[in-house]
Amino acid sequence: MSADHGHGHGHSLDPTVTEPDPHVPQAPSGRAVRIGIGGPVGSGKTALVAALARTLGSRLRLGVVTNDIYTTEDADFLRRAGVLTPDRIEAVQTGCCPHTAIRDDITANLDAVELLEERFGDLDLVLVESGGDNLTAVFSRGLIDRQIFVVDVAGGDKVPRKGGPGVTTADLLVINKVDLAPYVGADLEVMTSDAHRMRGELPVIAQSLVTDPAASDVTEWVLAQLAAVRVPAA
Amino acid sequence: MLARARIVVERRGARTVVRELRSQPPLTLLPQRGAVASRSPAATVHMLSSATTPLGGDDVGLEVVVGPGAHLVLTGVAATLALPGQGTSGPSRLVVRLTVGDGAAVQYLPEPTVVTRRADHRGELHAELGAGARLRCREVLVAGRTAEPSGRYLGLTRVVDTATGRPLLVQEQELGDPTLHASGAHLAGRRVLGTEVLVWGEDPPTGLAGEWWSLSPLAGRGSLATAVGTDAVTAGRGLAHAIAGHPGWAATTLTSAAP
Amino acid sequence: MASLAALTLADARFPGGGHVHSGGVEEAAARGLITGVPDLGSFLSGRLRTTGLVGAAFAAAAVVAAARPDAGWAVLDGELDARTPAAAQRDASRAQGRAALRAARLSWPSPVLDALCAVTPRPHHALLVGAVVGIDGGSPAEAARCLAYLAVSGPASAAVRLLGLDPLAVNAAIVALRPALDAVVAQAAQAAALSPDRLPAPGAPVLDLMAQAHVHHHREQVRLFVS
Ligand SMILES: Nc1nc2c(ncn2[C@@H]2O[C@H](COP(=O)(O)OP(=O)(O)O)[C@@H](O)[C@H]2O)c(=O)[nH]1
Numbered sequence: 001m002s003a004d005h006g007h008g009h010g011h012s013l014d015p016t017v018t019e020p021d022p023h024v025p026q027a028p029s030g031r032a033v034r035i036g037i038g039g040p041v042g043s044g045k046t047a048l049v050a051a052l053a054r055t056l057g058s059r060l061r062l063g064v065v066t067n068d069i070y071t072t073e074d075a076d077f078l079r080r081a082g083v084l085t086p087d088r089i090e091a092v093q094t095g096c097c098p099h100t101a102i103r104d105d106i107t108a109n110l111d112a113v114e115l116l117e118e119r120f121g122d123l124d125l126v127l128v129e130s131g132g133d134n135l136t137a138v139f140s141r142g143l144i145d146r147q148i149f150v151v152d153v154a155g156g157d158k159v160p161r162k163g164g165p166g167v168t169t170a171d172l173l174v175i176n177k178v179d180l181a182p183y184v185g186a187d188l189e190v191m192t193s194d195a196h197r198m199r200g201e202l203p204v205i206a207q208s209l210v211t212d213p214a215a216s217d218v219t220e221w222v223l224a225q226l227a228a229v230r231v232p233a234a
Numbered sequence: 235m236l237a238r239a240r241i242v243v244e245r246r247g248a249r250t251v252v253r254e255l256r257s258q259p260p261l262t263l264l265p266q267r268g269a270v271a272s273r274s275p276a277a278t279v280h281m282l283s284s285a286t287t288p289l290g291g292d293d294v295g296l297e298v299v300v301g302p303g304a305h306l307v308l309t310g311v312a313a314t315l316a317l318p319g320q321g322t323s324g325p326s327r328l329v330v331r332l333t334v335g336d337g338a339a340v341q342y343l344p345e346p347t348v349v350t351r352r353a354d355h356r357g358e359l360h361a362e363l364g365a366g367a368r369l370r371c372r373e374v375l376v377a378g379r380t381a382e383p384s385g386r387y388l389g390l391t392r393v394v395d396t397a398t399g400r401p402l403l404v405q406e407q408e409l410g411d412p413t414l415h416a417s418g419a420h421l422a423g424r425r426v427l428g429t430e431v432l433v434w435g436e437d438p439p440t441g442l443a444g445e446w447w448s449l450s451p452l453a454g455r456g457s458l459a460t461a462v463g464t465d466a467v468t469a470g471r472g473l474a475h476a477i478a479g480h481p482g483w484a485a486t487t488l489t490s491a492a493p
Numbered sequence: 494m495a496s497l498a499a500l501t502l503a504d505a506r507f508p509g510g511g512h513v514h515s516g517g518v519e520e521a522a523a524r525g526l527i528t529g530v531p532d533l534g535s536f537l538s539g540r541l542r543t544t545g546l547v548g549a550a551f552a553a554a555a556v557v558a559a560a561r562p563d564a565g566w567a568v569l570d571g572e573l574d575a576r577t578p579a580a581a582q583r584d585a586s587r588a589q590g591r592a593a594l595r596a597a598r599l600s601w602p603s604p605v606l607d608a609l610c611a612v613t614p615r616p617h618h619a620l621l622v623g624a625v626v627g628i629d630g631g632s633p634a635e636a637a638r639c640l641a642y643l644a645v646s647g648p649a650s651a652a653v654r655l656l657g658l659d660p661l662a663v664n665a666a667i668v669a670l671r672p673a674l675d676a677v678v679a680q681a682a683q684a685a686a687l688s689p690d691r692l693p694a695p696g697a698p699v700l701d702l703m704a705q706a707h708v709h710h711h712r713e714q715v716r717l718f719v720s
C-alpha cells in the first residue's frame with residue numbers, strides 16, 4: 001500500500017464509498033494484505049465476506065476473490081447484497097478442485113488477485129474465499145498472508161475436536177451461526193474449549209451473523225492483521 | 235489437366251470493371267452482364283467447372299487480382315465433385331491466389347466441394363490483403379456423397395495482411411480419416427464442414443456460438459465462422475447464422491445489395 | 494539426457510494453472526459427445542492430431558528459437574495466433590502460458606524468458622513450454638512430447654473429475670494413444686526448424702466452436718473449468 005492513501009487511480013465510482021478512515025491501520029508496503037477465508041460448504045464464508053465488505057468497504061480499498069465451486073454464485077450474491085461493486089469481485093473457476101486452487105496450484109487465484117490490483121492500483125485488503133471443502137483444505141502461504149477458517153455449529157459440535165489443518169493451524173477459527181446452537185443441540189462450551197485445546201494460543205471467535213451482521217469481532221481481528229502483517233514487496 | 239485461369243478487375247469511377255479474364259478448361263469464368271450487373275458497383279464473375287473435375291492429376295490454378303478500391307464477387311455455379319483419377323495420376327489440386335489491393339474487396343463463394351470415395355484432392359487458398367482491404371471467403375466441404383465414405387482432402391487457407399505483414403488466419407483442414415471425423419474434437423460424426431472468413435470492417439468484440447456454429451474474432455483483424463452439419467444445407471444455415479452476427483458484414487448488407 | 498524441465502512441465506502437479514482447463518471436455522460432456530472412456534479416447538485422439546500437433550510444433554520451434562540470439566518471438570506468436578482462430582482458445586492458451594510463466598521464472602530464470610515476455614506478458618503456452626525446455630537444454634522433440642502429452646492428459650483428467658470415469662481405464666486410454674503421440678512428436682520435431690509460416694496448422698472445427706460455446710454457456714449456466 002502506498003503512503004498516499006487517497007482516492008487514487010482506478011478508485012471505485014461507487015457513491016457509497018466515503019473518504020478513507022484515517023485511523024484505519026495501513027499495511028506497511030507493496031501490495032494488499034491477503035486474507036483467505038476457508039471452511040466447509042455452507043459454514044458462512046460468503047456471509048462473512050459480505051459482512052466484512054459492509055463494515056470495511058467504505059474505509060478500505062477492498063477486493064474479493066471467490067472460488068466457490070459454483071463459480072459465479074458467490075460473486076452474484078455479493079453483488080446483489082450491494083456491498084461491493086461487481087468490478088471488485090473476481091470469480092475463479094477451479095476445475096472441480098477447490099482445494100487445489102488454493103493450495104497446490106494457486107496460479108488462478110494469483111492471477112485473480114493481480115487482476116484486481118491492476119484494475120484498482122493499490123488495494124489495502126483482498127479477501128479470498130475458498131470453494132467449500134473439507135476440514136483438510138487450507139490456503140497456501142504463497143497465496144495469502146493470513147487465513148480464517150469458518151466452521152458452524154450446525155455442522156456438529158464435534159468438528160473442532162476432529163481437528164485437521166484448517167481447525168488447528170488457521171490464524172483465526174470462527175465458530176459461526178451460534179444463534180442456531182439451541183436448535184441443533186450443539187454444545188457451544190464444548191466446541192470452544194475443544195477449539196482452544198486444539199489450537200493452543202491461536203484465537204477463536206464464536207459469532208452469529210444473524211445477531212451481529214457487522215461481524216464486529218472478526219472485523220477487529222482483520223484490522224489488527226492489517227497493522228501487523230508485513231507483506232512482501234509487490 | 236493443367237489449367238491456369240486469371241481475373242484482373244479494377245475500379246473505374248464508381249464501378250468495377252473486368253480488365254483481364256482468362257479461362258482455361260476445366261475452369262471457365264463467366265462475367266455477369268446485363269442491367270443488374272451494370273447497376274452494381276461490384277463485378278460478379280461466375281466460376282463454372284466441367285462436370286468431371288477435379289479429377290486425380292488435375293492441377294488448376296486461379297489467380298485473382300483486385301485493384302485498389304475495386305469489388306469483385308466470385309461465385310460458384312454448382313457443387314464441385316472431387317473424383318479419383320486413373321492409376322497413378324496423383325492428387326488433384328486447386329490453388330487460388332487472391333491479391334486484394336488497398337481498399338478493395340473480394341468475395342470468393344464457391345459451391346460445396348464433395349470429396350467422393352477414393353478421391354485425393356488438395357485445395358489451397360492464399361489471400362493477400364492490402365490496407366483496408368476486405369475479404370469474404372467461404373468453403374464448404376462434404377465428406378463423401380450420401381452414404382459414401384469420404385475420399386481424402388487436404389486444404390490450406392492462409393490470409394495475410396500485407397500492410398502489416400501479419401498472418402490473420404492459417405488453417406488446414408483434413409477429410410478422409412473416419413476416426414478423425416468421428417472424434418468429438420473434429421467433426422463429431424458430422425459429414426459437412428463449413429468455414430467462412432470475414433475480414434469486413436468491424437469484428438464482434440467476443441465470439442458468438444450456436445449449437446453447431448460459431449463466429450470468432452481473429453487475433454489481428456477479421457473473423458472466422460465455423461459450422462458443421464449432417465448435410466450441406468444445415469452447415470450452410472449455421473454459417474448464415476454466424477455471419478449475421480458479424481457487425482461489419484451486417485452493416486454492409488443493410489446498406490447495400492450485397493449477395 | 495532427458496530434460497527435467499519437460500518432465501516437470503508435463504507433471505500434473507506442476508503449479509502452472511493447468512487443472513482449471515478441460516480442453517473442451519466440459520462442453521463436450523455437456524453435449525453428450527463424451528459419456529465414457531471410448532468417446533473420450535476418440536476425442537483425445539482428434540484433439541492430439543489437431544490442436545495437439547499445432548502446440549507440439551510451436552513448442553519444438555520455440556526450442557530452436559530459444560537458442561538463437563534473436564529468437565523472433567513476435568513472429569512465432571503471430572503465426573500461432575493465426576492458427577488459433579477461436580478467441581476462447583487463444584485466451585486459454587495465453588492464460589496457461591502466463592500461469593506457467595510464474596513458476597518458470599522462479600525455476601528457470603533466463604534472459605530467454607525475459608525476451609519472450611517483452612513480446613507479450615501473456616505468452617502462448619506452447620511457446621512458454623518450448624522456451625523453458627530450450628533453456629534447460631532439452632530438444633525440440635522433448636518439448637513437442639511435453640506439449641502433445643499435455644494436450645491429452647489435461648482433458649483426460651478433467652473427464653475423470655467431471656464424469657467420474659474410472660481413472661485406471663482413462664490412463665490406459667491415454668497410453669493407447671502412443672502411436673499417434675509418437676507420430677505427432679516426429680512431425681513436430683521435423684517442422685521445428687522450418688520458417689514459422691510453414692509450421693503445421695490443422696484445424697479442429699468442433700473444438701473451436703465448442704470453445705466459443707463454453708464461454709457463452711458460462712454466462713448463463715455454470716461451468717467449472719475456464720476452458
Ligand atoms: N442462522 C445463521 N445463518 C447463517 C449465519 N451465517 C451464514 N448463515 C447462512 O448460512 C447459509 C450458508 O452461508 P454461506 O455464506 O453461503 O456459506 P459458505 O458456503 O460457507 O459461503 C446462508 O443461507 C447464510 O445466510 C449465521 O450466523 N446464522
Ligand SMILES: [Mg+2]
Nearest residue numbers: 045046068074
Ligand atoms: Mg460461499
